[in-house]
Amino acid sequence: MPSGGEFDLIARYFSRPAPSGMLGVGDDCALLSPAQGCELAVSTDMLIEGRHFFPNTDPGLLGHKALAVNLSDLAAMGARPLACTLAISLPCIDEVWLQAFADGFHALSRESRCPLVGGDTTGGSSGVVLSITVMGEVRRHHALRRDAARAGDDIWVSGTLGAADVALRLVQGRLPPDPARLQAALPFLERPVPRLKLGRYLAGVAHAAIDISDGLLQDLGHILDASQCAAELWLDALPADPVLDGLPEDVRRDALLAGGDVYELCFTAHPRRREQIEILGRQLGLPVSRIGEIRRGSGVRVLDAGGQALTVEHQGFDHFAESV
Template sequence: MSTTRHTAAPSPEFDLIRRYFVRPMRAAALGPGDDCALVSPSPGHELAITSDMLVAGTHFLPDTDPHRLGWKTLAVNLSDVAAMGATPRWVTLALSLPGVDHDWLAAFAAGFFDCADTFGVDLIGGDTTRGPLNLCVTAFGEVARGRAVRRGGAQAGDRIWVSGQPGRAALGLADLLGRLTLAPAARADCIAALEQPQPRVALGAALNGIASAMIDVSDGLLADLGHIAAASGLLAEVEDAALPRAALDATCADPAAVSDALLAGGDDYELLFCAPPAADAALAALSARLGLTLNRIGQLRAGSGVELIDDAGRPLPVVRRGYDHFS
C-alpha cells in the first residue's frame, strides 16, 4: 500500500512578508519568522518604545506615492524616539491591506527600508491582514539609563526652541487639497516635507544632556508645546516676532494660511525643546555642526497653558492650535 506525502503550500501572508519585509538583521538576535523577535539592549541603557498608526484618509491621502509613504510610516516613529533623546534601533510593522498590489508593496517596502537604512534600524517583526489601508509601526530606541528627555523637565526661565522650518508640511497639504496654490518649486518642497519628513534623530541624541524637555511637532506647534507646558506645570510664552516666518511668507502670499501652518499645521516632525539660557552657546555650536537651524521662539514662566504674545508681552488671539483626532 502506497502513501502520498502532502507538503503544505506556503501561506500567501507569510510569502508576502518574506518577499517584501525580511532582511538580514544588524543588531537583533532574532528577527521576523518566529513568534517573537529577540533583542538585547546595550549595557547601561533602557528602551524608549513608541507606536504610531497611519490611516488612509486621516493621516495621508490615499493616492500618496507609496515609496514616500513607506518612508513616512517609519520616519514619524523615529521622530518620537528622537524626541526622547534616544537612538532608534528596532521597529515592527503591522499592515492592514485592502488587497495585494505587488507594485505598491514593492515601492512601499523600498521607501520603508530607505528610511531604515538611513537611520540604522532593523525591522524585526510585525503582522499583515486584510482590511482598510492602515500602517502601524512600533519603534524601540536606546537611551542611557535615567537620561531620557521627558516633556515634564522644563523649568521656569528656560527658553523654547524649535528646529528647522515648521509649517511647510501644512502648506503642502493645503495645496494638495486645493485650499491654496503654491508656485511649482515651493509646492514640490512643501509636499516633500509632508510626504517624506526628516526625523531629527541626530539632533535628538545631541540634545540629551542639553534639553530640559522635548517633543516632536506632529499635531501643531502650539498644541504640542501645550503638552510640555502641562507636564512641566508652567506657562509657555511664544513670541510672535521670533517665529521662523520669513521663508513661509516667501512661499505663500496668504498671511493667515502661513500663521495657521506655522502654529497649528503639524506633520513637520521638527523637534520642539526647552533649555536654560546657559545652553545658548552649546545650541549655537550644535546648530552649526548639524547644519540645521535652531530657532528660539519663547520662554517658560510660572503659570499654565500656552500664549502667543506680541512685542509688548500682550497675548494675541489664536484661531487654531493644532490637530485633534477626535474633535
C-alpha cells in the same frame, strides 16, 4: 496574490537579516538587547488611509514617512534607534505597490539603523492601515521627558515651520493653485526628516522635548501640561519656511502655530546652554531657533513684535475631528 499567501508576502517584502545580537522576523517574538546602562524607549504610531495620508500617495514616500514619523518620537526622547515592527492591513495584494512601499521603508530603516524585526500582515475591507512600533535606547536618566521643563527655560525649535501645512492646504484646494509653491512645500509633507542626531546630542543638555507632529501650540502644550508650567512665545522669532513668503498673514500665522506634520523638535533648556545649542546646530547644519520662554502658571501666550498678546483659535491637528 503571491503564492504562499501571507507568509510568502512577509518573506518577499519585509524579511531582512537581523543585526548581530538580535532575533528578527521569523519567530514568535523579536529579541533585543539594549546596551548596559540604557533604558528602552518604545513608541507606536498608526497611519490610516484617508485620515493621515491620501489614497493616491506614492507608496515609496509612504513607506519612508510611515517609519520617519515614528523615528521622530525616538528623536524627541533623545533615543538611538534599535529596531522596529510593522503591522499592515491591506484591502488587496498589489505587488507593485508593496514593492515600492517596502523599498521606501527599508531605505530609511537602513539609513537610521533601525531594522525591521517583526510585525503582522492582514487583509482589510477598507483602505491601508499601518501601525509601526519603534524601539530605541537612551542612557538612564538622560531621556528628554515632557515633564522636565522648568520655569526660566528657553524654548527652542529646530528647522523651519509651516511648509507641510502649506503643502496640505494646496493639495486640498484650500489655497489658490500655485505649482511653484507646491513643488517647494511638498517634500516637507511627504518626506519628513526625523531629527535623530539632534535628539541624541540634546540628551543630557535639554530638559524637555517633543516632536511637532500636530502643531507647535498643541505639542508644546503637552510639555506645559506635563511640567505644570506656562510659556511665552514670540511670533517674530518663529522660523518661517520660505514657502510661506507672500501668503496672507492669517494663513502664515496659522501654519506657524498650528500646522502639523512638521517633525521638528521643540525643546526647552536652561539659558546657560544657549551657546552650546547654537554650536550644536551649526555642527549638524540644522537651524535652531530660540522662540520663547517657560514661565510659571499655565497656558501659552503668543506675543507679537510689540509685545501684545495675540488671540489664537486653532491649536493644531485633532485625530478624531480632522483628516487629510
